[in-house]
Amino acid sequence: MNGLRSFFGLSVYTTIAYRRRLALSILAFMVVLVGYGIVSRIRHVRNPDDKIVPNIAQLVSGVRYVLSPGENERMLLIEDSVASLQRLGVGVVASFGMSVIIGMSLALFPIVEAILFRFILYFGKVPPLAILPIVFIISGLGETTKIALIIIGITPTIILDVYFSVKRMPKEQFISALALGARTPTIIRRVVLPQIMPPALTSLRLQLLNAWIFLIAAEAIASSNGLGYRIFLVRRYLAMDVIIPYVLWIAALSFTFDALIAWWIAHRYPWYTR
């Protein structure tokens, strides 16, 4: 009973030893791998050339393909990653900067709030892909469109997160700061910004997946390189042996960024996660 309890109890009184935790985590990965292996085996018995669930040999040749030099004499994977990460980097960073500035202004200045709050609340709900032809007209078929899609897609949510974070701050903090002689710029810099950075960064973490979704969608539509472009290119040939390594690579990149932001929050704002 006690043994079971030490596994299935509430977190208040249950702790699982690190090694066991690790073993259980690995188990989850193993279950998926074995399940995949079985499905792949069954499909290959029926059709030795099955491409939908590639076996190890096919995956190896897929990986070899993505590591082979493309038109630019660079490895396909590297070329695509560089192209995609530039778009993602510019899109995410621009979104974040704009969101923090707009979100703070909305919460701090009633005049901005009066003009923009309902507008953002409403137009933030527009699915960017549905208005793609309009985005084309505004920004053409080049890099700008891909970056614009990311910005249109993730900015509204982060803005609102920043807005509500500022609104949640106790009024007393502002009053004390004003009483101590602080003026608006000082209040923004010393009182507001340090407190809303962690929730804003957390919001960015959650929006990273959306940023990837919009990036891949944009690359699928108008591009000649990038991770999303390659996936949609080879999808016509059902080349899952190429798509699976790409997807795992995207997940690895995304996981790294997520971990970096989490680390930065924990390192820079230790009071936040405590």
Place this chain on the structure above:
Amino acid sequence: MTNTFKKFGGALVIVAMAGIAIYGIERRAPLPNAQSSIGKCKTTQTFTVLWSIYAGWMPWPYAQESGILDTWGCKYGIKINLQQADYVPSIEAYVAGKADAVLMTNMDAMNFAGTGGIDSTAIIMGDYSNGNDAVITRDGLGLCDLKNKNINLVQYSVSHYLLARALETECTGQSAEKDLHIVNASDSDIGPVFVSNATQPAVVTWNPMLLTILSQVPEAKKVFDSSQIPYEILDIMFVRTDVVTAHPELARALTGAWYETLAIMKASSPEAERALKQMADRSGTSVDLYKQQLKTTNLWYTPKEAAEITRSQTIKDITPQVAEFSFKHGLYGPNAKSAEAVGVSFPDGSIFGDNNNVKIRYTDQFMQEAATDKQ
């Protein structure tokens, strides 16, 4: 100062990242061999041409990357900016005025450019689908046995047209389009869905999905393909009529580059093999599979052949059929009164449809010039 850095270090890092990323994008120079000739010539104007991946259009990126396109642009003092996009978005961008020229089928030209009010001129008759589009069924199901069955296709595309024509020509009195359940699917999903779902009875699609499906599903077979309706699905280079009127040199440069590239492909030389390899790579496939696709794509390799077909009665005969299909399926929009809503003019000056609304113009002028070496 250190205190400030501590507080805003994160922001600084982010700004620096943005700087690096923007710098990176700025620095991404064109391919080294693409700029070889452009440095030396004076170009007055830049034109944007959109292309999408299709067996019969892969010579275009090759023309660009090998420098052929730039050489021809240079000759006429213009810069041609060839840009890749997905098929439908490329047409949307063209209709939105974001490009001067686009590669599309005769049917989509009438439906998108024609109804979108973009007067377009067909300057290069590229190829017709000679088996590149097909109806595929499972388990020996015949074309005329599809009554009440689900059939996956990209709605209102040439696949849809092919199905309508197939039923019309082969199954009169047995089953018509209205007896089938047409399920819209995107072109990138159509293959996986059919392959992985054994209860899916039929699909209409084009290459490379076609070859992939047939190689993956042993019990699947082609019951109708576009070689049974030759000349009906045409792949054409369209240029905005106002642009080509003001700048015929754009059409001349494109025509010149196109036939030079095709001549390289057609020759049996190491250069041809290299070109085919590059085209196959660009479309994400092997040389063998690409050659298989070319077999079912009837390219007109010489300007003479292309000009002849443009002048022929065939083009005049198929245009009303395509218009009829488009009108019947509502592709001309709710305001169209008849299949003749969009006017189409032919090289001899005759016109199909509305005289006052000619939006699609077939001309053999530039192909003829290339054929008689006036360039």
